[in-house]
Amino acid sequence: MxxxxxxxxxxxxxxxxxxxxxxxxxxxxxxxxxxxxxxxxxxxxxxxxxxxxxxxxxxxxxxxxxxxxxxxxxxxxxxxxxxxxxxxxxxxxxxxxxxxxxxxxxxxxxxxxxxxxxxxxxxxxxxxxxxxxxxxxxxxxxxxxxxxxxxxxxxxxDDIVQTSSDHYQKKWQHDNPSPCVFHLTEKTEWKTVSGGPETFSGRLLGGCIDVIHHLIGTEYGDLSSFRERTNNEQVVWFLENCEMNTTSLKRSLVQMKLAGWFHNCSGIMFGRSAANDPVEGYTAEDVYREIADELQIPVVYDIDCGHVPPQITFVNGAFAEVEAGSGKGTVRQTFK
Known part of the structure; x- marks a missing residue:
């Protein structure tokens, strides 16, 4: 519970x-x-x-x-x-x-x-x-x-429905303050690895992958008690990359996979990132395609999450139903 x-x-x-x-x-x-x-x-x-x-x-x-x-x-x-x-x-x-x-x-x-x-x-x-x-x-x-x-x-x-933003902020402009803090100039487009619409559901878990992958192997990253509390329901991971290049991102995802964090995972959502610097032509899109293929699950990316605002408020532990397609996305969270 x-x-x-x-x-x-x-x-x-x-x-x-x-x-x-x-x-x-x-x-x-x-x-x-x-x-x-x-x-x-x-x-x-x-x-x-x-x-x-x-x-x-x-x-x-x-x-x-x-x-x-x-x-x-x-x-x-x-x-x-x-x-x-x-x-x-x-x-x-x-x-x-x-x-x-x-x-x-x-x-x-x-x-x-x-x-x-x-x-x-x-x-x-x-x-x-x-x-x-x-x-x-x-x-x-x-x-x-x-x-x-x-x-x-x-x-x-209760159910809480949040939808993808209309526009996002491409870069921080701390020397150019605005009434709403963010400068939302770029059109938001949620994307899927499949190129088509995707729907999946499960218990939400996630955060900034730069730091949460360091919890693996510690008492703070033990998913076993969480799985017991939620009757081993499927998990939806939301992840965002702050500073890692693409090979560092992939290493972290492989570590999560080897640690069993993606066991019974129904889908992954990746936030927009100003990092994800390609290594020898190896892009973030390559990483997303590979993890989708390895886990045989849908992957949605460039969602409203992380260091490229604005952000949807995701609740760790809530049951979520995710829909993405045609550049838009909806996340329904249920507190059950």
Whole structure:
């Protein structure tokens, strides 16, 4: 059984930095995002780790974990919302008190997806892969990003339908701020390896493949208890590549396959990526075709997930029905 947190009206939002904190020159971004939450009737509580950044982390692993454990155990906090990702979240996992975790939403992506996946696999608590705090600081959010609140407000038994975006952001323009943060200039097109429409369903699991594949072989990447909780239902993986070239991506996928992570997998979705640099003509499309052929499953790519926004909010543990075709896509998630 998957536990779905219940986001209350006017929730209290715990902001902590399990990976990277925010350097002083960018503190205004946190203040702007906190102000947006307050405008929506939410109450942000910002932890000490958010305001510091040194040597590729917000604070030493034990310090990050202590603040994380405190917020997770605090019944007055309803959602954990990191400012953004980073590099070294995996360091703090051994100090996280998974046994004491209360069912509450965690929302984020990038390096934070290692925590999201670990929490769902170890505890059965659903976690949400989507926008980070900093990216909701704009005067308004695009229609895809804004759905995070709808998804997290759903109740057990509810269906949440999200559709592919109309346009996406090709590159970050931090020196050219806009009212909705993102510059959505490129037409979105979900693609399939088969070239035709695809439909598949199963329990959602995924995140940034750069970091989650490092959980393989550890207690934080053990899928056995998750399979027991979900009666060995099929799994739909959503994956996005932040920095890897195509051979690194393929190595990570092979590692996942050899570790049994793709056992009983009904389909894979890959997010758009600004990485995926080809190696000797070996492209991301080659990787997608090979994994589809090796696993004999449908593969959809260039979906709204990851570091090329906007993002659909995917819930680890939720039951999903995926439809893709003619450049469009729909994901129906059921909290069951």
């Amino acid at each position: 998957i536990q779905y947190p219940n986001l209350q009206i006017n929730p209290v939002i715990g902001v902590t930095a399990p990976s990277s904190g925010v350097p002083e020159e960018l503190h205004m971004l946190v203040h702007q995002a906190a102000a947006r939450l307050k405008e929506k009737g939410m109450i942000p509580i910002v932890g000490d780790t958010v305001w510091t950044q040194e040597k590729a982390k917000s604070a030493p692993a034990k310090v990050r974990a202590a603040e994380w454990n405190q917020m997770m155990a605090d019944d007055s906090i309803h959602l954990i919302f990191p400012p953004w990702g980073g590099e070294l979240l995996i360091e703090m996992l051994p100090y996280v008190d998974f046994d004491a975790m209360k069912p509450k939403w965690i929302l984020g992506y990038s390096d934070c997806s290692a925590m999201l996946l670990a929490v769902t696999l170890k505890t059965g608590i659903a976690t949400s892969h989507g926008t980070n705090l900093i990216d909701i600081r704009g005067e308004y959010s695009d229609g895809t990003t804004a759905r995070w609140l709808d998804v997290l407000s759903a109740k057990k038994g």
